[in-house]
Amino acid sequence: MRSLIxxxxxxxxxxxxxxxxxxDIIAHPDDYREKCRYKKLATLFxxxxxxxxxxxxxxxxxxxxxxLGFSEAQSSSAAKGESVADTVRVxxxxxxxxxxxxxxxxxxxxxxxxxxxxxxxxxxGGHLHPTQxxxxxxxxxxxxxxxxxxxxxxxxxxxxxxxVHSLIAAMARYPGVKFALVSPIELKLPSYVKKEIxxxxxxxxxxxxxxxxxxxxxxxxxxxxxxxxxxxxEEDYLRLKDSYILTPEKLQNAKxxxxxxxxxxxxxxxxxxxxxxxxxxYFRQALYGKFIRMALILKLLEVK
Ligand code: NCD
Numbered sequence: 001m002r003s004l005i006x007x008x009x010x011x012x013x014x015x016x017x018x019x020x021x022x023x024d025i026i027a028h029p030d031d032y033r034e035k036c037r038y039k040k041l042a043t044l045f046x047x048x049x050x051x052x053x054x055x056x057x058x059x060x061x062x063x064x065x066x067x068l069g070f071s072e073a074q075s076s077s078a079a080k081g082e083s084v085a086d087t088v089r090v091x092x093x094x095x096x097x098x099x100x101x102x103x104x105x106x107x108x109x110x111x112x113x114x115x116x117x118x119x120x121x122x123x124x125g126g127h128l129h130p131t132q133x134x135x136x137x138x139x140x141x142x143x144x145x146x147x148x149x150x151x152x153x154x155x156x157x158x159x160x161x162x163x164v165h166s167l168i169a170a171m172a173r174y175p176g177v178k179f180a181l182v183s184p185i186e187l188k189l190p191s192y193v194k195k196e197i198x199x200x201x202x203x204x205x206x207x208x209x210x211x212x213x214x215x216x217x218x219x220x221x222x223x224x225x226x227x228x229x230x231x232x233x234e235e236d237y238l239r240l241k242d243s244y245i246l247t248p249e250k251l252q253n254a255k256x257x258x259x260x261x262x263x264x265x266x267x268x269x270x271x272x273x274x275x276x277x278x279x280x281x282y283f284r285q286a287l288y289g290k291f292i293r294m295a296l297i298l299k300l301l302e303v304k
Contacts, residue, residue, distance in 0.1 A: 002300055003112035003119040007130040007166045012173050014299075015137060021295035022138050022288070029062070032294065035303050036065035042095035043069035044087065044111075045122070046078060046102045051264055051286050052122050052131065056099045059293040068095060085114040092116040097301055099131075103229075118300040126160040126230050132263050133166040134296060135289035140220060142288065143259040143281055149176035151217050155244050156182075156224035156269055158189040160231075163263040164224060165193050172197050179205035180214040184243045186236070187226070211244055216253045221246075223262045223270055247271045251279070261285055 004010070010018070025032050041060040043053050049071070057067045070076045077087065084102065088111040091098055098115060100108045101122040108121035123129045141147055152171060154164050158181055168189070171177050179198065181189050188207065198205050208214060215221075223246055231237040245268060251258070262270060262282040274280050297303075 001118055004130050004296065004300065005109045005112055005119070005121045006128055007133045007170045015134070015170070018134060018292060018295045018299060019138050019141050021298065022291040025291045025294050032063055034064045035298060036060060036063035036301065039065040039301060040095040041065060041067050041297065042091050042098045043067060044076070044091065044098060044100045045069065045071045046073040047123065049101055049122070051289060052101065055290040056122065056293050058290050059297055062290070063294055063297060084111050088115040088119065097297060120296065120300070123162055125162070126227065127162050128166045129162040130166050131293055131296065132163045133170045134292040135285060136163070136167050136261060136263070137170060138288045138292045139261060139281055139285040140259065144219065147171070148174040150219045151178040151180065152220040152222060153180035153182055153214055153218040154222045154224070155211055157187045157226045158183040159187040160227035161224040164189070164222070167222065168193060169197050172201060172203055177203070179203065180218065181205060181207045182209065182211045182214060182244070184209060184240050186240060212250065212253070215250070216255070218255065218258055220259045220261060223260065225265065225267050225269055242268070245269055245271060246274060248273050248277070251277070
């Protein structure tokens with residue numbers, strides 16, 4: 001029995017296989033409608049979510065399975081003081097697989113040590129978000145036809161943005177990938193990610209506060225929201241929240257085939273005027289999240 005807590009637990013070959021299955025699901029959805037009949041997914045969400053929870057649920061329904069769970073800590077026994085370990089021990093008897101989001105870093109890892117069914121990390125605090133990364137990789141591979149030889153710029157809140165940490169860890173394993181890290185000084189990529197993922201492998205990266213200076217090189221621009229809920233005080237959030245607002249003018253020196261990704265939700269960091277630009281991929285990206293989660297559920301449940 002296998003869980004997914006950190007994207008690095010999957011080999012590059014396994015990721016390629018998940019992408020291939022997701023593409024096959026997109027092409028032949030009818031072939032998958034009964035695959036998870038009589039199986040149940042529990043979504044244990046101790047933090048807000050729209051896309052991750054609903055795409056997991058839609059994924060399980062489209063595989064013919066069923067879903068149970070809760071969408072806020074207040075409606076679960078966590079509000080009475082129950083531990084994550086006890087919760088998942090019990091839920092293991094009610095469901096075949098668990099997707100968990102939690103504000104505490106490491107909570108899904110703890111859950112996976114106590115559950116008797118696979119646990120998927122659906123986002124833990126400012127740490128990791130492996131299924132968003134699978135979504136991002138499927139999107140990049142469909143938009144660009146490859147995951148290697150790309151220059152990818154990450155812009156916004158690189159400190160608290162868990163999707164950024166997981167996607168950097170994943171992209172670092174493909175050859176010829178270059179990184180541009182664009183953020184205010186206070187929201188720089190954590191040094192453990194920089195050291196363990198980029199510097200230890202000698203991967204090329206630039207770190208800057210100036211998006212404009214790197215824009216012409218980028219094949220992918222990964223925009224992120226400033227993660228208000230992780231700030232210790234509101235003043236810092238208010239000062240930093242408008243650091244980068246992508247507008248059509250700022251794309252003037254961008255490549256004609258740039259792909260603009262964003263895990264969503266967007267606050268104001270991408271002007272709605274960009275939405276009609278063919279380079280805007282973020283709504284397609286959110287849709288792909290459902291298909292790659294279908295592929296992941298099949299893999300972890302070992303359904304052929
Ligand atoms: C992201 C998350 O929860 O980390 N959202 C998502 O899952 N698509 C990004 C965010 O909340 O900014």
